[in-house]
Amino acid sequence: MKFKIKKLKLGAGRPIAFIHESRAKELNVHVGERVQISYRGNKIIAIVDIVRGLLKSDEISLSEEILSYLKPKPRDYVDVGLALEPKSTRFIFKKLNNKQLSKNEIYSIVHDIVNNSLTEAEIAYFVSGVYENGMSLKETIYLTEAMFRTGKILSWHTREIVDKHSIGGIAGNRTTPIVVSICAAAGLVMPKTSSRSITSAAGTADVIEALTRVDFSPNELKNIVNKTGACLAWGGSLGFAPADDKLIRVERLLGLDPESQLIASIIAKKLAVGSKYVLIDIPYGPQAKVNKARAIILGKKFLAVAKHFKLKMRVVLTLGDQPIGNGIGPILEIRDVLKVLERENPPKDLEKKAVFLASQILEMTNKCSKGQGADIAQQILDSKKALKKFNEIINAQGRKKNPLKLARFNYNLKANKSGKIKSINNRVINNLGRILGCPIDKASGLYLHKHVKDYVKKGEKLITFYSESRKKMKEALEFYNDTKPILF
Amino acid sequence: MKFKIKKLKLGAGRPIAFIHESRAKELNVHVGERVQISYRGNKIIAIVDIVRGLLKSDEISLSEEILSYLKPKPRDYVDVGLALEPKSTRFIFKKLNNKQLSKNEIYSIVHDIVNNSLTEAEIAYFVSGVYENGMSLKETIYLTEAMFRTGKILSWHTREIVDKHSIGGIAGNRTTPIVVSICAAAGLVMPKTSSRSITSAAGTADVIEALTRVDFSPNELKNIVNKTGACLAWGGSLGFAPADDKLIRVERLLGLDPESQLIASIIAKKLAVGSKYVLIDIPYGPQAKVNKARAIILGKKFLAVAKHFKLKMRVVLTLGDQPIGNGIGPILEIRDVLKVLERENPPKDLEKKAVFLASQILEMTNKCSKGQGADIAQQILDSKKALKKFNEIINAQGRKKNPLKLARFNYNLKANKSGKIKSINNRVINNLGRILGCPIDKASGLYLHKHVKDYVKKGEKLITFYSESRKKMKEALEFYNDTKPILF
Numbered sequence A, B: 001m002k003f004k005i006k007k008l009k010l011g012a013g014r015p016i017a018f019i020h021e022s023r024a025k026e027l028n029v030h031v032g033e034r035v036q037i038s039y040r041g042n043k044i045i046a047i048v049d050i051v052r053g054l055l056k057s058d059e060i061s062l063s064e065e066i067l068s069y070l071k072p073k074p075r076d077y078v079d080v081g082l083a084l085e086p087k088s089t090r091f092i093f094k095k096l097n098n099k100q101l102s103k104n105e106i107y108s109i110v111h112d113i114v115n116n117s118l119t120e121a122e123i124a125y126f127v128s129g130v131y132e133n134g135m136s137l138k139e140t141i142y143l144t145e146a147m148f149r150t151g152k153i154l155s156w157h158t159r160e161i162v163d164k165h166s167i168g169g170i171a172g173n174r175t176t177p178i179v180v181s182i183c184a185a186a187g188l189v190m191p192k193t194s195s196r197s198i199t200s201a202a203g204t205a206d207v208i209e210a211l212t213r214v215d216f217s218p219n220e221l222k223n224i225v226n227k228t229g230a231c232l233a234w235g236g237s238l239g240f241a242p243a244d245d246k247l248i249r250v251e252r253l254l255g256l257d258p259e260s261q262l263i264a265s266i267i268a269k270k271l272a273v274g275s276k277y278v279l280i281d282i283p284y285g286p287q288a289k290v291n292k293a294r295a296i297i298l299g300k301k302f303l304a305v306a307k308h309f310k311l312k313m314r315v316v317l318t319l320g321d322q323p324i325g326n327g328i329g330p331i332l333e334i335r336d337v338l339k340v341l342e343r344e345n346p347p348k349d350l351e352k353k354a355v356f357l358a359s360q361i362l363e364m365t366n367k368c369s370k371g372q373g374a375d376i377a378q379q380i381l382d383s384k385k386a387l388k389k390f391n392e393i394i395n396a397q398g399r400k401k402n403p404l405k406l407a408r409f410n411y412n413l414k415a416n417k418s419g420k421i422k423s424i425n426n427r428v429i430n431n432l433g434r435i436l437g438c439p440i441d442k443a444s445g446l447y448l449h450k451h452v453k454d455y456v457k458k459g460e461k462l463i464t465f466y467s468e469s470r471k472k473m474k475e476a477l478e479f480y481n482d483t484k485p486i487l488f
Helices: A021-029 A066-068 A087-096 A104-112 A119-133 A135-151 A177-187 A204-208 A218-229 A242-250 A259-272 A292-308 A331-344 A348-364 A373-382 A385-397 A426-436 A470-485 B021-026 B064-070 B088-096 B103-114 B122-133 B137-149 B176-186 B204-208 B220-228 B242-251 B260-273 B292-308 B330-342 B348-363 B373-382 B385-397 B426-436 B471-485
Strands: A002-005 A016-020 A034-039 A040-050 A059-062 A077-082 A162-166 A191-194 A232-233 A277-284 A312-319 A407-416 A445-448 A463-466 B001-003 B015-020 B034-039 B042-051 B059-062 B075-083 B164-165 B190-194 B230-235 B277-284 B312-319 B411-415 B445-448 B462-469
Touching: A002 A059, A002 A445, A016 A021, A016 A066, A016 B292, A021 A040, A021 A104, A034 A066, A040 A066, A059 A066, A059 A077, A059 B001, A066 A292, A077 B088, A087 A119, A087 B122, A104 A162, A104 A242, A119 A242, A119 A259, A119 B088, A119 B122, A135 A242, A135 A259, A135 A292, A162 A177, A162 A259, A162 A348, A177 A191, A177 A204, A177 A232, A177 A331, A177 A348, A177 A385, A191 A204, A204 A232, A204 A331, A218 A232, A218 A385, A232 A385, A242 A259, A259 A277, A259 A292, A259 A331, A259 B260, A277 A292, A277 A348, A292 A312, A312 A348, A331 A348, A331 A445, A348 A373, A373 A385, A373 B075, A407 A470, A426 A463, A426 B001, A445 B292, B001 B059, B015 B021, B015 B064, B021 B042, B021 B137, B042 B064, B059 B075, B075 B204, B088 B103, B088 B122, B103 B137, B103 B190, B103 B242, B122 B242, B122 B260, B137 B242, B137 B260, B164 B176, B164 B190, B164 B230, B164 B260, B164 B348, B176 B190, B176 B230, B176 B330, B176 B348, B176 B373, B176 B385, B190 B204, B190 B220, B204 B230, B204 B330, B220 B230, B220 B385, B242 B260, B260 B277, B260 B292, B277 B292, B277 B348, B312 B348, B312 B411, B330 B348, B330 B385, B330 B445, B348 B373, B373 B385, B411 B471, B426 B445, B426 B462, B462 B471
Parallel strands: A016 A040, A162 A277, A191 A232, A277 A312, B015 B042, B164 B277, B190 B230, B277 B312
Antiparallel strands: A002 A077, A016 A059, A034 A040, A034 A077, A407 A463, A445 A463, B001 B075, B015 B059, B034 B042, B034 B075, B411 B462, B445 B462
16 A cells, blocks of 8 residues: 655654554554555565544655665655564464474564564563463573674673672662772772663662763763773663563563563673673562572572673572662662761661672672672771762763752651561552652652661651652552551 | 643544653653553543654643543643553453453453553463463353443344354355345344454455445444344444454464453354354364364353353354365455355355355254255245345445456466365465455455366466566465465
């Protein structure tokens, strides 16, 4: 079917064709389906979007990705036909039927994810197949390899590239900026990239963004690392293991996190930034992502895949039974981080965990002998060398002028009886943060005055809530009363 | 985050919000994800589409579905925030984990599919869950009930509403118009709705559309049926069991067809049009959708679900080992149908199957006694009462003026040796039809001069190919030579 091109400046990182509803009916295509667009012998697959106005029925609007590929003359015609499904859908079908995939088959799937040839629904089928039927060690290795090879890869002049990763799930657990500052101050190179929040109140990238820019090109990132020995960047805009970003987006719809994909995703990103040493932190506990038994198995699988890629890896299991630090929310968390670095009334649990993780990295890279890591890390922190390094990194990334002000409205929630705190529900605390406006409203969130095992007197402050909106504050309090996340 | 509304006349049957790339980044939303749009206390969930031009960064364009719900003043502001996932995603997760779903849980999923609250990726997770873990009889009944109750339902003054359905997969198998004409001529009421092609060269709706309109509103459909006793309509625009249309769209991405969803889908649509008697045709064979063993099991499950809804059902298993009729493609197939109805050189296999199916309906509705159905059906056909009824229906639907011309280019493929035909591959024949331009180019397709067990002399015509394009013709011939669908 012929369509006349109407230029509209569309584009969102993938090939999209806007067509009129009446023609879509004739073609029998629906929103989100694929069509093949041909122009003078060149063909490209596009995802359909349907409009009722905006275009005449014989017009089509093509996103920049398509225009730059087909290079049609303005107001010329393109031919639109039904697209055959990409071959990789057959391999996804195979995985759904519990068959092992070959290296080529896994590469084909990853390739089609990166090239936007697979729709999100097809990616969901792949995730389900892996979730239901698992992947062998071999398949996990192929997936890892395919993921990092289909994206940008950094290389460095030194071999001492270190990295850390936590599988996440613990509210407030903002050790990364502290660990990076300690390790870089000790002379290690740490090109750290982090994600934004997926289901929690804040991700490391959201927190750092309260102070500085976090979205860089690979070259900018290299410059920052060459200058300071480290960075605290957002991983999303860098193009490392790009298939992974799409997989995560589809996984999070249902909160799925198939083990082999989790492992492949983390290791692929570490390989892409050129890491040689990686510390993996697996918090376990009742409201963490895994319990202790699964944490042990997961750790072993991480090590098996890392070994294949000659990546030196250490796995630590840490107790993740309550939030870490006092602040939950971007600005509240960066304030905790600064308290630790500035040695002014630091949250003890956050400091302790950061020093522990840093000590592991110092020991595995032979920056010190076994057993000495904690002392050295503590020393770097106490001497404020870590603070100095942190400020270097933030300045190199472009420090923002804004002060770290908290949100307009706050509310102190007080204990209605005395007693010892038995448990604090991580997940509810994260949800509370989101209801209050996190991570978009950086100044919103909550401040925990008490932790598990603390003794509280009736009328003492338990939590302070922060929000930019009275309505969100009200919703958060209602949610708190419904869920009672703090048990005495 | 506040956005100013820019009116653009967008709309494609679901709530879509267009936002600028820069703001999407700040909100951390991607194409196809959900946001919540609020205006003066009213909230609606929308799917995000991202543009680079077209809008300023603080502008938003909302599809008509959203505007008609929120009724904002022109150029006023709406608030956009991240949407919490709908509750039904938890139930989908449950099914992926092989748990039984309750009636309320299944209703919640179907409801959210109909309301566009679930993305296609989430629907894919549901399909995978059912595909991997199956559904009990109870779950299948709940699914059926939820599907037909969330859509339009027709009611009639008579109880003699009959219907037929083939689970499909056989090229050329266009019995429906003949069966409907015979049964309606016998005095039964048959509000038949059909689908367009999904993976085959043509669906019944595509074929009928060569002669007449097929897209009606429920009221138009009722008028046609009240006037003629039957209709031959497209089911897609009528709003019967609307969740099913979306499920099928997602299923077809991978060619999945979970048994319980197949059963629920068919029975829900029959209940929605008010059927009291339904004949189910299950073609089996090596390239059909099922083999004989599975056909038997499937038939029993159909009967169990139908019984719950007090639907009188008969299931017939028919041999589907080769295409039926000579023409494959919309116009080529309607020509076969007309030959049968006009009693002029009809394809014998098509006639025989149509008479058989009609006989079953006549017997199950007690229009005749057991064993007499075939004679009566044949009589209605031979007397041209069926032709008369067919013409009434087509005229009531609005007969098109265009003659049934075949495509511009044709090519006769001849036998390169003599012998008896052993097999004809159904699937390849369907694919050939699609390559030649079906179902969009209605005049394209293929004509089979021979069937299985026919004796062919070297040089005799085997197939005539029809296409509107020389290129497609060439591609089809190459595909034919690669796949060799006819074996001697």
